[in-house]
Amino acid sequence: EIVMTQSPATLSVSPGERATLSCRASQSVSSNLAWYQQKPAQAPRLLIYGASTRATGIPARFSGSGSGTEFTLTISSLQSEDFAVYYCQQYDYWPQAFGQGTKVEIK
Amino acid sequence: EVQLLESGGGLVQPGGSLRLSCAASGFTFSTFALSWVRQAPGKGLEWVSAISYGGGSTYYADSVKGRFTISRDNSKNTLYLQMNSLRADDTAVYYCAKDRIEYYFDSSDYWGQGTLVTVSS
Numbered sequence: 001e002i003v004m005t006q007s008p009a010t011l012s013v014s015p016g017e018r019a020t021l022s023c024r025a026s027q028s029v030s031s032n033l034a035w036y037q038q039k040p041a042q043a044p045r046l047l048i049y050g051a052s053t054r055a056t057g058i059p060a061r062f063s064g065s066g067s068g069t070e071f072t073l074t075i076s077s078l079q080s081e082d083f084a085v086y087y088c089q090q091y092d093y094w095p096q097a098f099g100q101g102t103k104v105e106i107k
Numbered sequence: 108e109v110q111l112l113e114s115g116g117g118l119v120q121p122g123g124s125l126r127l128s129c130a131a132s133g134f135t136f137s138t139f140a141l142s143w144v145r146q147a148p149g150k151g152l153e154w155v156s157a158i159s160y161g162g163g164s165t166y167y168a169d170s171v172k173g174r175f176t177i178s179r180d181n182s183k184n185t186l187y188l189q190m191n192s193l194r195a196d197d198t199a200v201y202y203c204a205k206d207r208i209e210y211y212f213d214s215s216d217y218w219g220q221g222t223l224v225t226v227s228s
Contacts, residue, residue, distance in 0.1 A: 034214035034215075036152070038152070043219065043220055043221060044152060044202070044215075044218055045218075046207070046215060049207060049213065056216075087152050089152075089154070089214065091214055095154060095168045096157065097154060098154055101152070
């Protein structure tokens with residue numbers, strides 16, 4: 001079973017600043033990695049699939065990179081609506097798995 | 108517009124059973140894989156189960172294997188999760204989610220709003 005580890009657990013960022021979130025897989029998942037955003041009392045929203053492709057309607061300030069075991073989600077200039085919890089997910093192997101999440105909070 | 112509407116959640120005693128349903132609309136149901144993902148109160152997302160577009164392939168998290176069964180009725184555009192031998196740690200909001208591309212397992216591009224399952228005596 002693949003374990004997904006996200007860091008940091010909490011990231012304090014000021015509006016307009018860049019945020020960099022990390023996700024590590026316990027073994028290679030190729031580029032079968034997605035990022036989701038979740039706000040309180042809402043369902044998750046797909047941001048990135050294939051490690052680096054933005055989903056439909058996702059702003060260009062969100063970008064994903066990496067392959068194999070190391071992945072990064074970058075939010076280039078944080079907007080107020082971006083403060084949320086972010087999860088990575090591998091869908092390369094069964095069982096699929098999510099990371100434990102990174103909370104991006106206002107500094 | 109894609110819509111996924113879960114139902115069937117509620118309060119159940121430990122050891123009991125519950126069947127969740129997810130009614131889908133706005134896309135060709137029979138050509139997309141589907142998943143169940145849960146979230147315990149105040150916790151992160153946990154992948155639970157997935158089923159292929161035709162229903163012939165199913166996958167489970169170790170934590171639910173042997174207790175939960177995923178199924179689908181493509182004539183009714185509905186996904187199911189039969190949950191047996193429920194435990195307190197199964198308490199969570201259960202989301203159904205649609206895979207992004209036809210015929211393959213992938214990331215999930217649409218999610219329902221979830222249904223709460225509480226296992227308690």
